[in-house]
Amino acid sequence: MLSRTRISIWFFIGLSLLVNGGLILAAGVYEVANPPQHPVILFNLHASIWWGGLLFLLGIFYSYHFAPARAGDKQPSRPPAPRGDTHAEC
Amino acid sequence: MRALTAVYAATTLVHLSPVDIAIVVFYFALVLAIGLYLKGRTQTGEDFFLAGREMSAWIAGLSFLSANLGSLELMGWAAAAYQYGILATHWYWIGAIPAMLFLGLVMMPFYYISKTHSVPGYLKLRFGEPSRALAAISFAFMTVLMSGINMYSMALVMKVVLGWNINFSIWVSSLTVAVYVALGGLRSAIFNEVLQFVLIWAGALLVPILGLIDAGGWTALQLRIAHNASAEFTHLWSTLGSFSNNPMGIHWTGIVFGLGWVISFGYWTTDFLVVQRVLAAKDLRAAKMAPIIGAAFKMMVPFIVILPGLLALAVLPFKLTGETAALATGGHSYNEVLPLMLARYCGPGLLGLGITALMAGFMSGMAGNVSAFTTVWTYDIYRALIRTNASDKHYVDMGRWCTVLGVLISVGTAYLVMQFASIMDYVQALFATFIAPLFGTVLLGMLWKRTTSAGGFWGLLLGTLSSIGMWGWVKMDPSALRYVALSPHARFMAEDMYRALWSWMACVVVTVIVSYLTKPPAVAELTGLVYGVTPLPSEAHVAIYKRPAFWAVVIAVVFVALNVIFW
Numbered sequence: 001m002l003s004r005t006r007i008s009i010w011f012f013i014g015l016s017l018l019v020n021g022g023l024i025l026a027a028g029v030y031e032v033a034n035p036p037q038h039p040v041i042l043f044n045l046h047a048s049i050w051w052g053g054l055l056f057l058l059g060i061f062y063s064y065h066f067a068p069a070r071a072g073d074k075q076p077s078r079p080p081a082p083r084g085d086t087h088a089e090c
Numbered sequence: 091m092r093a094l095t096a097v098y099a100a101t102t103l104v105h106l107s108p109v110d111i112a113i114v115v116f117y118f119a120l121v122l123a124i125g126l127y128l129k130g131r132t133q134t135g136e137d138f139f140l141a142g143r144e145m146s147a148w149i150a151g152l153s154f155l156s157a158n159l160g161s162l163e164l165m166g167w168a169a170a171a172y173q174y175g176i177l178a179t180h181w182y183w184i185g186a187i188p189a190m191l192f193l194g195l196v197m198m199p200f201y202y203i204s205k206t207h208s209v210p211g212y213l214k215l216r217f218g219e220p221s222r223a224l225a226a227i228s229f230a231f232m233t234v235l236m237s238g239i240n241m242y243s244m245a246l247v248m249k250v251v252l253g254w255n256i257n258f259s260i261w262v263s264s265l266t267v268a269v270y271v272a273l274g275g276l277r278s279a280i281f282n283e284v285l286q287f288v289l290i291w292a293g294a295l296l297v298p299i300l301g302l303i304d305a306g307g308w309t310a311l312q313l314r315i316a317h318n319a320s321a322e323f324t325h326l327w328s329t330l331g332s333f334s335n336n337p338m339g340i341h342w343t344g345i346v347f348g349l350g351w352v353i354s355f356g357y358w359t360t361d362f363l364v365v366q367r368v369l370a371a372k373d374l375r376a377a378k379m380a381p382i383i384g385a386a387f388k389m390m391v392p393f394i395v396i397l398p399g400l401l402a403l404a405v406l407p408f409k410l411t412g413e414t415a416a417l418a419t420g421g422h423s424y425n426e427v428l429p430l431m432l433a434r435y436c437g438p439g440l441l442g443l444g445i446t447a448l449m450a451g452f453m454s455g456m457a458g459n460v461s462a463f464t465t466v467w468t469y470d471i472y473r474a475l476i477r478t479n480a481s482d483k484h485y486v487d488m489g490r491w492c493t494v495l496g497v498l499i500s501v502g503t504a505y506l507v508m509q510f511a512s513i514m515d516y517v518q519a520l521f522a523t524f525i526a527p528l529f530g531t532v533l534l535g536m537l538w539k540r541t542t543s544a545g546g547f548w549g550l551l552l553g554t555l556s557s558i559g560m561w562g563w564v565k566m567d568p569s570a571l572r573y574v575a576l577s578p579h580a581r582f583m584a585e586d587m588y589r590a591l592w593s594w595m596a597c598v599v600v601t602v603i604v605s606y607l608t609k610p611p612a613v614a615e616l617t618g619l620v621y622g623v624t625p626l627p628s629e630a631h632v633a634i635y636k637r638p639a640f641w642a643v644v645i646a647v648v649f650v651a652l653n654v655i656f657w
Binding site for chain 1: 107109112113116117120124127131149281284285288289292296300303304433434435436437438439440442443446
């Protein structure tokens with residue numbers, strides 16, 4: 001993460017939450033506008049909207065906070081750390 | 091088994107919408123992208139087999155737990171909760187937490203300071219080549235077999251739930267795992283396991299939340315279960331005073347000494363599948379913290395696995411049955427409980443994420459098996475016994491090819507399991523009891539400096555043979571279970587517990603006797619390997635809230651409280 005060539009695992013996780021949350025949120029909104037003929041149990045709680053929205057927000061946070069460019073900008077002149085003594089993954 | 095899949099092919103539990111399919115496809119694309127990205131960072135043997143030993147405590151801890159969340163873990167224990175009630179939680183709490191804390195606080199320093207690549211590698215350092223060879227060959231064989239069984243379980247679930255062709259499921263998932271592990275080695279497996287861990291929670295957490303709302307809360311859930319099944323289904327300990335008073339037909343001594351001591355400590359402290367993740371930690375403190383972080387999350391897993399099984403008992407308008415009865419009546423089997431609950435509450439998008447969570451669980455378990463197999467094969471069999479003086483690059487290449495080969499063998503095993511369904515039960519039983527004597531050997535080796543090489547080898551060998559012998563005895567004569575499990579009321583779930591206990595005791599007794607009959611090892615040979623002759627780094631300068639022991643105590647207190655609450 002600290003080297004500009006390294007991407008944090010948390011960035012991949014943020015990306016996953018962002019895309020999945022966005023798709024679920026969009027599907028939830030579509031279902032509210034076009035209610036299904038056979039809704040799931042507790043459809044009235046609109047879990048897709050709040051759960052998808054929560055994942056989407058978490059995805060934005062992690063994708064931004066651990067973005068490769070942002071991490072690289074933070075450490076432009078730091079010399080490479082010796083192997084086994086880095087905190088490269090988080 | 092073919093008949094089973096043929097019948098299931100006609101009806102599927104859920105139908106995925108385009109949004110669901112997009113989520114599944116994105117998941118596969120992302121794990122492959124991670125593998126491709128990490129290939130450039132995987133050059134040496136240390137990179138490929140030990141992820142460069144640079145993982146933080148959090149990454150190692152989450153990966154440690156995720157590698158254990160395989161197909162049998164997710165689907166199997168949800169089904170067990172439906173069948174046996176909250177007793178299934180013992181496999182997550184007493185059957186895991188004490189052992190994980192013990193690994194972090196007591197055993198990890200010796201694994202880490204010895205700089206071993208693997209658990210068989212530790213046995214080589216402590217007891218010599220014969221013990222390593224025995225442990226490595228057994229582990230490699232059993233691991234690749236388990237990987238195939240996991241693969242087949244996943245393919246069967248995809249067939250049942252989605253109606254996917256079983257060959258398609260097996261090849262797509264296995265090739266995906268083969269590609270990302272072969273490219274990035276253990277680092278890729280660990281990265282993906284952490285991603286899979288997050289997806290498992292994101293996809294599975296809604297079911298218990300919505301289920302509890304649906305059931306009217308925990309108290310209402312208990313009442314409904316008491317009405318639909320039995321009040322015993324919601325008690326952890328109070329029914330274990332007698333074999334005949336609980337749905338599992340097990341006694342508390344089996345749970346405490348068989349599961350909580352031998353099986354649990356054996357699996358969590360000596361099974362290289364999980365220990366490998368912790369060996370990748372960046373320093374000793376991270377290596378000690380990783381299992382403790384894993385234990386904190388392990389304590390919460392029953393919320394997404396056991397609770398859905400209990401909720402199904404309360405809210406489903408029909409009864410689930412065994413597979414044979416489900417086939418005969420056209421109903422649903424216990425193993426379908428998790429997908430059924432997903433389908434009940436999750437609409438488009440959420441359903442895709444839930445299915446992705448199941449697949450992520452299957453693939454993390456499979457990748458864990460394959461990466462552990464690759465390391466043990468390359469370092470403990472190939473380099474130790476076949477080609478001892480090759481270059482580091484040669485061993486990395488061997489690791490990459492071995493990953494592909496391991497997956498292909500697993501695929502072959504998956505097809506073998508299809509022909510002989512009962513192999514699954516046999517291998518699980520053998521696997522569970524193989525690690526019991528291994529635990530005895532490693533424990534004595536680490537904590538008792540008088541243990542000799544001959545004692546370690548013969549204890550491991552005879553302990554394993556005694557386990558296999560008891561298993562064969564009960565298979566040939568089922569009435570022998572009353573002697574192995576000490577009660578005519580014991581059922582099959584009790585068998586593994588007691589067999590593990592006896593085989594562990596056989597290993598310990600043989601090891602001690604042979605050690606006293608042979609020349610003790612020189613103390614100088616034991617430095618870095620054995621308690622009492624290994625200088626351990628002091629933590630006096632570390633703030634108390636940063637010490638592994640502090641967090642271990644916190645988790646132990648929560649663990650005790652949970653057991654009392656659900657007594």
